[in-house]
Amino acid sequence: MTEHPISVMVVDDHPIWRDGVARDLAERGFDVRATAGDAAAAVRIARAVRPDVVLMDLNLGEESGVEATRKITGELAGTRVLVLSASGEHNDVLEAVKAGASGYLVKSASAEELVAAVRRTSAGDAVFTAGLAGLVLGEYRRMASGPEDDAPKLTERETEVLRLVAKGLTAKQIADRLVLSHRTVENHVQSTLRKLQLHNRVELARYAIEHGLDQDQD
Amino acid sequence: MTGRVRLPGERYRGPDRPEPKDPAAPLWRSAVLLRIITFFFAAGVVFNHRDEYADTTLGWVTVGVMAVWTAVTSVYYLRENSRAVWFILLDLAICCGTMTMSRLVLTHEQLTELAVPLVPTVWVTAVVAVGAVRAGLTGGTAFGLVVALFNYGVRGYVDTDLTRDMVLLVGIGGVLGLAATTSRQSAERLAKALRVEAATAERERLARTIHDSVLQVLARVGKRGRELGGEAAELAAMAGRQEVALRALVSAAPLESTEDGAADLRPRLQVLATDRFQVSVPATPVMVTEPAAVELAYLVQEALQNVDRHAGAGAKAWVLLEDLGDEVVLSIRDDGVGIPAGRITAAEDEGRMGIARSIRGRVSDLGGIITLETAPDSGTEWEIRVPSVNTAKGAK
Numbered sequence: 001m002t003e004h005p006i007s008v009m010v011v012d013d014h015p016i017w018r019d020g021v022a023r024d025l026a027e028r029g030f031d032v033r034a035t036a037g038d039a040a041a042a043v044r045i046a047r048a049v050r051p052d053v054v055l056m057d058l059n060l061g062e063e064s065g066v067e068a069t070r071k072i073t074g075e076l077a078g079t080r081v082l083v084l085s086a087s088g089e090h091n092d093v094l095e096a097v098k099a100g101a102s103g104y105l106v107k108s109a110s111a112e113e114l115v116a117a118v119r120r121t122s123a124g125d126a127v128f129t130a131g132l133a134g135l136v137l138g139e140y141r142r143m144a145s146g147p148e149d150d151a152p153k154l155t156e157r158e159t160e161v162l163r164l165v166a167k168g169l170t171a172k173q174i175a176d177r178l179v180l181s182h183r184t185v186e187n188h189v190q191s192t193l194r195k196l197q198l199h200n201r202v203e204l205a206r207y208a209i210e211h212g213l214d215q216d217q218d
Numbered sequence: 219m220t221g222r223v224r225l226p227g228e229r230y231r232g233p234d235r236p237e238p239k240d241p242a243a244p245l246w247r248s249a250v251l252l253r254i255i256t257f258f259f260a261a262g263v264v265f266n267h268r269d270e271y272a273d274t275t276l277g278w279v280t281v282g283v284m285a286v287w288t289a290v291t292s293v294y295y296l297r298e299n300s301r302a303v304w305f306i307l308l309d310l311a312i313c314c315g316t317m318t319m320s321r322l323v324l325t326h327e328q329l330t331e332l333a334v335p336l337v338p339t340v341w342v343t344a345v346v347a348v349g350a351v352r353a354g355l356t357g358g359t360a361f362g363l364v365v366a367l368f369n370y371g372v373r374g375y376v377d378t379d380l381t382r383d384m385v386l387l388v389g390i391g392g393v394l395g396l397a398a399t400t401s402r403q404s405a406e407r408l409a410k411a412l413r414v415e416a417a418t419a420e421r422e423r424l425a426r427t428i429h430d431s432v433l434q435v436l437a438r439v440g441k442r443g444r445e446l447g448g449e450a451a452e453l454a455a456m457a458g459r460q461e462v463a464l465r466a467l468v469s470a471a472p473l474e475s476t477e478d479g480a481a482d483l484r485p486r487l488q489v490l491a492t493d494r495f496q497v498s499v500p501a502t503p504v505m506v507t508e509p510a511a512v513e514l515a516y517l518v519q520e521a522l523q524n525v526d527r528h529a530g531a532g533a534k535a536w537v538l539l540e541d542l543g544d545e546v547v548l549s550i551r552d553d554g555v556g557i558p559a560g561r562i563t564a565a566e567d568e569g570r571m572g573i574a575r576s577i578r579g580r581v582s583d584l585g586g587i588i589t590l591e592t593a594p595d596s597g598t599e600w601e602i603r604v605p606s607v608n609t610a611k612g613a614k
Contacts, residue, residue: 014434016434016435016438017434017437017438020438020441020442059426086433086465090499090500090501091501094501107437108437108440108441108458108461108462108493110441110444110445111441111445129496130496130498130536130538131496131497131498133498134498134499134500134538134539134540135498135499135500135501137500137540138499138500138501138502138540138541139500139501141500141540141541141542141543142500142501142502145543163538163540163549166498166536166538166549167536167538167549167551167599168496168534168535168536168551168553169551
């Protein structure tokens with residue numbers, strides 16, 4: 001490879017896991033710039049080392065990985081966050097994705113899956129697992145049945161694609177089944193995520209303005 | 219291993235708590251206060267009529283009895299523990315007794331034409347309140363009725379004024395009784411909510427502990443073992459299965475249903491997840507009727523067992539739960555060998571295969587439909603659609 005290696009940072013409060021993942025990635029040619037054991041340290045260190053990808057556990061004790069994700073993706077344009085967390089932490093995973101994470105991988109994923117996911121994340125693609133697709137589908141449906149009229153909606157095609165992701169089909173299988181290009185499938189998946197994140201930012205900004213939080217920051 | 223992990227379904231029992239206070243305690247205090255106030259009123263009435271009675275001495279004796287009884291009941295009813303039924307019946311008897319004394323104290327004219335109040339006057343309403351607070355609507359109205367009937371009996375006639383008294387007595391008893399029952403019920407609900415909250419907090423604490431220790435190690439063992447291959451990979455697979463099972467246990471919400479018989483389907487499906495079976499659900503509860511939740515979880519379990527038996531070694535399966543508002547959609551897809559065309563119907567004809575008849579029958583019992591897509595080598599995909607809890611209720 002002529003390009004510089006992808007730089008990563010591993011955030012997890014459990015040392016066994018943190019060091020294990022860091023070693024796996026280093027062995028496979030990634031530039032592991034830093035590790036962090038809690039949310040505050042994660043944000044501080046990420047600002048300093050500006051990694052391409054932050055692997056973020058959400059269960060970080062006092063402060064959750066969701067806020068760290070929001071701060072990192074908000075402040076550092078070149079840094080993407082990939083959530084690497086336990087399955088089943090539904091709300092946290094959904095919140096982290098809304099806060100700006102590019103995808104979600106379960107901790108039981110193999111080293112190959114992890115490496116592939118980090119590469120995809122650094123390339124700007126979304127890393128969608130079946131579990132995340134189910135959460136995102138549910139979130140859009142929740143918003144559609146709620147009182148907000150400006151909530152983002154899925155197109156029919158996006159719903160179709162997301163359902164297939166949630167049923168465990170790979171992007172290639174989906175492309176075959178729907179007679180689309182691989183790239184188009186990826187774009188549909190990306191767009192569902194982007195709409196959700198944009199909406200989340202607008203909501204936060206509106207909340208801040210309504211509660212006068214925007215003035216306190218000057 | 220001799221240690222025991224407490225499963226999330228079990229209830230958390232907090233440290234021994236003192237006996238809960240009677241939530242109707244304020245009502246008891248009000249009843250006591252009512253008796254004290256009405257006693258002074260009654261004494262005042264007797265003082266006013268002291269020169270007109272047939273037997274004034276007996277009138278004062280009756281007032282004395284009332285004073286003593288007011289003091290005794292005040293002490294007794296303000297105690298926090300049990301208020302015995304016999305005591306309350308004695309209370310009723312004494313109140314009726316003081317009313318009956320009026321026949322000797324008052325002159326015949328006072329009892330009839332002049333309509334002078336009986337000696338205890340409104341003092342007797344306090345016992346109606348006691349009956350209501352103790353025994354609810356039934357107790358309140360029954361005590362009101364007894365006092366009203368004595369009122370008729372002592373006077374010896376029936377007229378509009380006495381009937382108005384009866385309506386008031388029975389009405390007060392009924393209303394107070396309802397209030398007492400309601401306050402007890404809401405206190406019960408509050409206590410239940412507090413217990414659920416304590417159980418949830420305990421679950422979360424356990425989940426955190428397990429997450430921070432056992433799961434991290436299991437995950438790491440599983441991952442590293444797979445990479446090493448061979449026998450280590452087999453151990454890794456075992457660790458992996460335990461990890462997934464434990465995660466599902468600690469992350470699934472308790473299997474509880476709400477008071478109106480609706481249940482969240484998600485936790486019942488999440489516990490079915492393994493390293494080969496993935497379960498995807500929304501982040502918000504998916505409510506179906508309690509029987510539907512049991513039934514659907516059973517169907518998914520059946521379908522996954524079918525994958526285990528027929529889809530081939532290493533086949534994976536994905537369960538997706540969606541809430542469309544008016545209906546709930548469950549998809550179960552596997553990437554196994556699929557079912558050859560005609561096998562389901564062939565098996566159905568032979569009458570031995572469970573899938574077609576039992577699953578189809580069960581789903582249609584729930585008012586839902588089931589479809590199956592399959593082809594050799596492309597796995598199977600079931601889709602079950604059942605009405606959601608609101609729709610199901612509206613249909614009835």
